[in-house]
Amino acid sequence: MTLSALRVAIIVFPGSNCDRDMMVAIEQLTSRRPALVWHKEASLDAADLVIIPGGFSFGDYLRCGALAGRSPIMNAVLDHAARGGAVMGICNGFQVLTETGMVPGVLIRNAELKFACRNVGLQVCETLASPFTSELATNKNLILPIAHNEGNYFAEPDELDQLEGEGQVAFRYTDSSAIGPPNPNGAARDIAGVISSNGRVIGMMPHPERAMSDLHGGNDGAYFLLKSLEALVS
């Protein structure tokens, strides 16, 4: 399969606002425009990758991702994942994934109680087999933007031990040239992204779709997305 044969679906909730950005980013890499799927749809056409984009689904009312997690389309996304389908949740999408239990942990308010939009350094961790990390150079450092108010990853210590032991931590915040503390939100053990126990679902706070070229100030997002897409193709 070639990259242009890859079928990518992006779920759109009311309040999603990074859906277009992700569509443009994927199209830049694959030359194929992803499908935008409205949350009221009950079914999902066959997809090689489902992406839940960033934004403020349902205004983040009640709890970030809580209402989106109960949208009609999510049953189809859960079925897709249960069949071993690949799912990527970015920022608010990560929150939706934790709300539906597709990845472990929860995301709570940033420790400083402020929205944070800036670049952060990310360390690529050694993980169990996963299309989202297998092609990345382990311990490579990336620089990606974050933009969130609730990105403080939390799980009980024994749960965190297990995640680390099983190789489910994909990215950790790490020191970089960016100004500000390396861990921008107080996340437990500096965790910025996690993968499911079968390696097929990733949730992460940073926004790769905003780091697609030098004009964005960096292209580490393009590197991460391309490597993931290539792994899904092979």
Place this chain on the structure above:
Amino acid sequence: MTPTSDKMTFKNATAMGLSRDEWNLITQRLGRVPNLCELGIFSAMWSEHCSYKSSKKWLKTLPIDGPQVIEGPGENAGAVDIGDGLAAIFKIESHNHPSFIEPYQGAATGVGGILRDVFTMGARPVALLNALRFGEANNDRTRHLVGGVVSGIGGYGNCIGIPTVGGEVNFDKSYNGNILVNAMAVGIANSDRIFRSAATGPGNPVIYVGAKTGRDGIHGATMASAEFSDETESKRPTVQVGDPFTGKLLMEACLELMASDSVLSIQDMGAAGLTSSSVEMASKGGLGMEIDLDLVPAREGNMSAYELMLSESQERMLMVLKPDATETARAVFNKWDLDFMPIGQVTETGRLVLLKDGETACDIPIGPLVDDAPEYDRPHDETPPRPQLASANIVTDSPISLVLKSMLSHVDLASRRWIYEQYDSQVMADTMAGPGGDAALVRVHGSNRGLAISTDCTPRYVEADPKTGGAQAVAEAYRNLSAIGATPLAITNNLNFGNPEKPEIMTQLVEAVTGMGDAARFLDTPVVSGNVSLYNETDSNAIQPCPVIGMVGVIENVETAVGNGFIAAGNHILVIGQGNDTIDGWLGASIYQQHFGDNIIYKPPPINLAAERTHSSFVRQQILAGKINAAHDISDGGLAVAIAEMAMKSGLGASIETPDSSLLHGWAFGEDQARFVVSTAYDAALIAAAKDAGIEITKIGMVIEDSELKFGDGDTISIEEIIGVFESCIPSLMAG
């Protein structure tokens, strides 16, 4: 038919802010006394906020025309041609009074309101900016207000998904009791698909869409037209509550509907809500409107006609649809789970007729409401001449590096990172340069073209000499856009002043508008939209006058734009617009004077518009020709601060040759206008080109690998050290 019940008296009119003359005019035009609802409508439409009654005479003197102008003042926002059949649609608006009472909601609804003004015209918003003024920094009230306003701006912009790409903020004690929160939005539309507000076609349905109407923000426009006092707390119920999620749905629904051929005219419900939207649509169309208030979607029961008409509940729109488009439109709004309700129709009567509970609640002629709105030529005087500060009277021989370090910890110069990192500056993925540059740069989606945007004003100059200050705000914005390589196109303005009934305040307004108009005319940047905010006083203490400029320009290819950080060691550093012999820089009304001098108001640096235009054009041309790789306009803090900012941005150092004198502070910190610092690998070519153009240019140093600033022999400071003070100032003030 004459509405019955509750006959109003002059006393009621006074309570709503109307004068005796205005009351007499209303009763004369109606031929009877109004009822509560009617009086409320007159009072809102004739408020300073809606009628511009004190400023109109002077606003008319501003230049509004040019080949680039598609839509000038008068619509929801202005529009200019940016090429490729596209228009940039933009406006700035104040939300000063609500933000002081309730900073989070006041600021949030300010952002929501200005976004609606832009997408009402059919434009997808692509950028937000702001201009903020707060009181003394080291003050608990200021901390509370800064925290609330910043999170409110972010709360709305981040959620609705429009990047906040720039802005400016100052702190001064004159804003202790009256902060300024001005929000600017920029959108992009096809030039031939711009929507306007004039109602058309008697019999066509008038549709209410968006959120329901509640009892919030009632009579807000009138509140915004009065001075504050100790009783301000009691006005909290007049502050609107924002819902950015509904705002996002409304924006998507409106843009989706506008892409079909259904909408004839559309107007957002901003200040004075349903009143101003219905009156303006009918008035511009030369028609009338009949509305059944029982059909207005309401959040709570038993709302009176007065409350429904004067509510400023957010996220609402009024549209006139083509007669056969109602069902198409209804389906769009159903998809987005928004209210959609035909509430009336366009009429030929020229009257606003409102029905409530089967009775006529209001029946007034629209002509007088709009055309007879008062226009005042309020008394004004001349600003007294200010003494000129001789640099020799203030400078010392302490090393530039030490003074620089102290200056960079000044709250008006220090890093704004604590503020702008609370804004999502990158969503939409077209932000090529966000906060912290001279101008923001936003790519036109799907193309290489870019919009350059900046907001600017230096209130201390305006206070000292309003005419110079008004011109300087335009000139600085013009430089900021030019410094990234963009061509300025047009401006929007936000005139923030005190009580215009005081001659000294009216003088500030008249002179500042005169200076602004002169500059805008000379620099070919007409005013296409704007807002006036008067009565910015608390207990009779007026603010420092603050006529903010929001300027929009264009660059053909975003890849040719430059930033304000040094690029490479070995590059030459030059000053454009300054000769070798400039040692006595202009320190009157400078940050240096604020920091080290007395409290006397001195003459601010003069503006030479011809030099502004020539120097900016030269910088722009040389950037586009690839001969300048970084540029920064010299403004607050002067040359040394500009160099320091370029160094901090890049981590690269600079070695600067200083003039031969022991008293260099005027040279380093003077705020003479029309100047830029640039870096280049092609110094000889740049100098030759400048000489050909008759522009003063001086090579002052080199970019160096060592991360330090060297001023002459032996005066050195590390970049790390200045970043430390620059970055820690506002976080530590906010921590208290």
